[in-house]
Amino acid sequence: MMDKLIITAAICGAEVTKEHNPAVPYTIEEIGREAASAYNAGASIIHLHVREDNGAPTQCARRYALAFAEIKRLCPDVIIQPSTGGAVGMSNEERMQPLSLRPEMATLSFGTVNFGGDDIFVNTENTIKEFAARMAEMGVKPEAEIFDKGMIDMAIRQAARGVVAPPLHFNLVMGVNGGIAASVRDFAYLVDSLPAGSTFTATGIGRAAFPMATLAIIAGGHVRVGLEDNIYLSRGILAASNGELVEKVVRLAAEFGREIATPGEARRILGLM
Ligand code: KMH
Ligand code: ZN
Secondary structure, X not given: OOOOEOEEEEOOOOOOOOOOOOOOOOOHHHHHHHHHHHHHHOOOEEEEXXXXXXXXXXXXXXXXXXHHHHHHHHOOOOEEEEOOOXXXXXXXXXXXXXXXXXXXXXXXXXXXXXXXXXXEEOOOHHHHHHHHHHHHHHOOEEEEEEOOHHHHHHHHHHHHOOOOOOXXXXXXXXXXXXXXXXXXXXXXXXXXXXXXXXXXXXXXXXHHHHHHHHHHHHHOOEEEEOOOOOOEEEOOEEOOOXXXXXXXXXXXXXXXXXOEOOHHHHHHHHOXX
């Protein structure tokens, strides 16, 4: 019997803008609105980046604290998972700022990846160790973010050295321009490569969002969608909200008989309580 489906909504990101989709939230009020739309549709985790009111990405802890308060007001029991990736080019200290708020979870990327053009998302081995140590100190469960198969191997090595504590929860990000493709073969390869006892979420970028969501639903994994990863509800149709993207996952899950996890159930599945 499969666990219930945990849906993560990546509502904002650091790179996508209102020019791409006007629903992308910048202000605290907009972040609250988009988190609530996802939560009310069935998301139990909000993967969070924050912006200045003009849309500039920031990792400022004070800004995150405002966003946390607004999200908790509207979605009292949702799991808030801030990014430690931030935006391309930020320093490690800048990226780690939201950990000072002691969130239940945060992302921890297990390797460096090209993001297209000249953009490189840098995560050296020392960065991984530094972020993991800060998370352990703050009592934050890492979501092991994987853009390629070798990053799973890196996570396994770091777990063997005691840098991170198993069982790990992975986010298999597929279809980034520079990372592993979003194909059925590569999905099976990644899932097959996970250490025993792991849980995983799949994130398909762009047009891969719902195909990868469907594979994860069938395979007993969990799903991430949101405007950070994909701005379209279907071909050529912009999503009006993050909630619309979550609703589509809920419909797909229903077709395959997969029930949706509440935030409390997600905490049990992920060992957060
Ligand atoms: N915006 C990227 C540089 C994460 O949130 O952990 C990093 C990112 C990954 O989005
Ligand atoms: Zn992110």
